[in-house]
Amino acid sequence: AMDSGRVEVDAETLALFGIRPADFDGRVETLLALTVPEDLPTLMSVVEPDHLSIGDRELDFRIRRPSGEPRWLRLRGRLLPGGDGHPARLVGTVSDASELRSGVNDVARVQRLAAALSTAGTVRDVSHAVVAALRKPLQADRIALAELEGERLVVTVLDPPEPDAWPELWRAEWRSEWPDAPVRTMPTLAAALREGRAAIWPSGTTLEPALADVGPGGLAVLPLPAGGRMAGACLIGWDDPHHFGPDERALLTAAAGLAGQALTRAHALDAEHELVGMLQRTLLPRRLPRLPGAVAVARYLPTTSGLEVGGDWYDVIPLPDNHVALVIGDVQGHNAGAATLMGQMRTALRAYAVEGHPPDVVVSLANRLLADMETDLFATCCYVDIDMEEGSAWYVRAGHLPPVLRHSDGSTEVVDAEGGPPLGVVRQADFPMSPLGLRPGTVVALTTDGLVESADLDIEDGLDRLAAGLAGSDPAHLGLTADALLADANRSDDVALLLTRYDGMALRPLRESWTVWRVPEAVRHARRFTRRVLRAWDVEEEADAALLVVSEMVTNALVHTDGRVRLDLTLVGRRLRIAVADNSPRTPIKPTSIGWEATGGRGILLVEAMSAVWGTVPVSGGKQVWCELPLSDTGGHRAADAAP
Numbered sequence: 001a002m003d004s005g006r007v008e009v010d011a012e013t014l015a016l017f018g019i020r021p022a023d024f025d026g027r028v029e030t031l032l033a034l035t036v037p038e039d040l041p042t043l044m045s046v047v048e049p050d051h052l053s054i055g056d057r058e059l060d061f062r063i064r065r066p067s068g069e070p071r072w073l074r075l076r077g078r079l080l081p082g083g084d085g086h087p088a089r090l091v092g093t094v095s096d097a098s099e100l101r102s103g104v105n106d107v108a109r110v111q112r113l114a115a116a117l118s119t120a121g122t123v124r125d126v127s128h129a130v131v132a133a134l135r136k137p138l139q140a141d142r143i144a145l146a147e148l149e150g151e152r153l154v155v156t157v158l159d160p161p162e163p164d165a166w167p168e169l170w171r172a173e174w175r176s177e178w179p180d181a182p183v184r185t186m187p188t189l190a191a192a193l194r195e196g197r198a199a200i201w202p203s204g205t206t207l208e209p210a211l212a213d214v215g216p217g218g219l220a221v222l223p224l225p226a227g228g229r230m231a232g233a234c235l236i237g238w239d240d241p242h243h244f245g246p247d248e249r250a251l252l253t254a255a256a257g258l259a260g261q262a263l264t265r266a267h268a269l270d271a272e273h274e275l276v277g278m279l280q281r282t283l284l285p286r287r288l289p290r291l292p293g294a295v296a297v298a299r300y301l302p303t304t305s306g307l308e309v310g311g312d313w314y315d316v317i318p319l320p321d322n323h324v325a326l327v328i329g330d331v332q333g334h335n336a337g338a339a340t341l342m343g344q345m346r347t348a349l350r351a352y353a354v355e356g357h358p359p360d361v362v363v364s365l366a367n368r369l370l371a372d373m374e375t376d377l378f379a380t381c382c383y384v385d386i387d388m389e390e391g392s393a394w395y396v397r398a399g400h401l402p403p404v405l406r407h408s409d410g411s412t413e414v415v416d417a418e419g420g421p422p423l424g425v426v427r428q429a430d431f432p433m434s435p436l437g438l439r440p441g442t443v444v445a446l447t448t449d450g451l452v453e454s455a456d457l458d459i460e461d462g463l464d465r466l467a468a469g470l471a472g473s474d475p476a477h478l479g480l481t482a483d484a485l486l487a488d489a490n491r492s493d494d495v496a497l498l499l500t501r502y503d504g505m506a507l508r509p510l511r512e513s514w515t516v517w518r519v520p521e522a523v524r525h526a527r528r529f530t531r532r533v534l535r536a537w538d539v540e541e542e543a544d545a546a547l548l549v550v551s552e553m554v555t556n557a558l559v560h561t562d563g564r565v566r567l568d569l570t571l572v573g574r575r576l577r578i579a580v581a582d583n584s585p586r587t588p589i590k591p592t593s594i595g596w597e598a599t600g601g602r603g604i605l606l607v608e609a610m611s612a613v614w615g616t617v618p619v620s621g622g623k624q625v626w627c628e629l630p631l632s633d634t635g636g637h638r639a640a641d642a643a644p
Contacts, residue, residue: 001089006027007031016094036064060074076092077093114258128157130143141237142158142165142235143159144166145233145235188211193223196225198220205219224256224260232260285298293389294502295478296499296501299482299486300496311332311379312342313343314496315327315349315350317353320619323387325359325362325384325386326444326498327383328447329342332378341375342379359396371423386500391440393438394435395417395433399425400419404466412470415434441503445498447498450495470485526550530550530569552607560584575629581619585623607627614627614628
């Protein structure tokens with residue numbers, strides 16, 4: 001009845017809809033609620049025919065019964081007029097059309113699979129989409145999906161995932177390669193891949209052992225074609241005897257074509273993701289160094305949006321005299337150019353730091369370098385120089401977030417001090433240094449804006465949240481602290497985090513320095529200074545070796561360089577470090593051979609022979625040649641009593 005929506009239906013029609021007569025309320029809406037959404041508009045145009053003429057109607061539509069079973073139905077009817085000439089009643093029959101149409105939900109399954117594959121970004125996403133679209137609708141007991149790499153099939157997903165659900169032969173290569181992986185060892189599978197068509201074997205078919213137990217009641221092998229090649233294969237197996245109808249075969253063929261194309265796209269995307277990740281990992285430190293009197297951990301989270309590679313970086317740089325530089329920075333943009341520039345800036349800052357410049361000079365030199373480069377990008381960074389012996393630190397900000405401190409008593413502090421502009425914006429810029437007071441147990445946190453800023457969070461609130469997270473953390477476990485702080489990170493941007501806990505040095509080195517004047521008695525004065533220092537440090541047995549090394553190193557500096565020469569002696573533990581700095585950047589070269597008549601060239605060979613290790617480092621436009629002499633355990637030196 002068109003006016004009330006009431007409908008009179010016999011028991012046979014209700015059975016088609018899967019409704020018992022006792023449960024039917026007589027409303028047409030109850031029947032319409034079972035209609036597949038895609039077919040509902042057409043069906044509504046029949047039952048609400050405001051603009052339709054009187055006459056016969058015929059329509060096929062799909063329903064999903066309360067049990068979940070899909071079905072095609074065919075409606076044949078006639079619209080009968082009322083007293084005013086408008087349609088008043090729809091009278092007709094409903095019959096089962098499943099035998100006359102393709103599988104009731106095959107089209108919908110393919111549509112849903114196509115939609116799922118269009119958003120699948122990785123090979124694993126594609127595999128799970130195929131499993132979701134096929135296994136339950138086909139009532140299969142197991143599905144395996146694999147990529148074809150050369151002549152080997154590499155498994156991407158097994159469903160169900162439990163090893164016990166699969167033949168024993170599969171378990172040796174569980175979730176890696178196909179059992180007896182070379183395809184040529186499985187003729188049935190090789191033939192299906194060669195022909196490129198879905199192959200179906202009913203119950204009782206003789207197959208090779210690697211395939212037989214996958215589907216004892218029936219097995220379907222779907223080659224996954226893509227662009228003239230085979231991207232992989234999909235196996236679908238049933239335990240109980242399974243009947244393969246023509247509609248099911250058509251569904252499998254359509255699904256295989258969609259999955260093959262998606263698998264190829266996802267494989268290329270995975271390769272690009274791996275390339276981006278490899279680039280990022282290459283530009284960041286592989287591991288952090290061991291620090292005297294401190295522990296540092298770092299975390300980096302790349303953005304999850306697309307294939308973007310970011311410019312966030314961090315670094316920990318050991319410096320002479322037990323200083324350590326902590327660096328964190330961010331280059332504008334998310335692309336290969338930003339990542340490349342990030343690598344250049346990290347290298348430049350490390351080089352300037354190792355040369356021995358103070359923090360403000362290091363950052364100023366990096367700023368000039370970036371300003372002189374032909375790039376439109378800029379960078380921000382925060383540079384912290386910590387004296388591990390004294391527990392003091394100086395830091396410089398170049399448009400970057402300030403450090404956040406967690407003190408030993410659990411209180412936190414967002415350090416607020418003046419900073420300079422981002423690197424590369426103004427060639428001549430000031431980068432003021434600000435002090436940091438550290439006590440044993442203090443944690444220094446450096447991060448990028450991806451951790452403390454998002455569309456819903458401004459930087460100030462984000463820094464406060466970071467400080468609160470540090471306050472509630474256990475500084476004894478920096479790795480767990482870093483992971484907890486990153487738990488709610490904004491994944492639409494890169495995030496770098498560097499945590500350093502200052503513990504203080506258990507053994508503070510003893511240091512003495514001497515400026516070597518260029519006078520005829522210069523070497524004798526240097527030896528006299530060294531003897532006096534070693535006597536004060538109670539170093540007796542190795543004194544002669546140390547005096548010989550000092551003589552050779554000071555002589556080389558005076559003969560081969562100009563300008564100031566400085567001698568530094570350091571005693572820590574059972575090692576004596578002797579270092580001579582001069583104004584020449586040229587590294588001393590060890591001769592490969594020396595004739596008996598030669599009058600020089602033996603200095604470096606003597607230093608190498610007398611010391612455990614030696615080397616040279618650039619220092620402020622010059623260099624420092626150094627060596628270390630191991631001291632005997634019986635020596636009465638005082639370094640062990642020099643704890644802070």
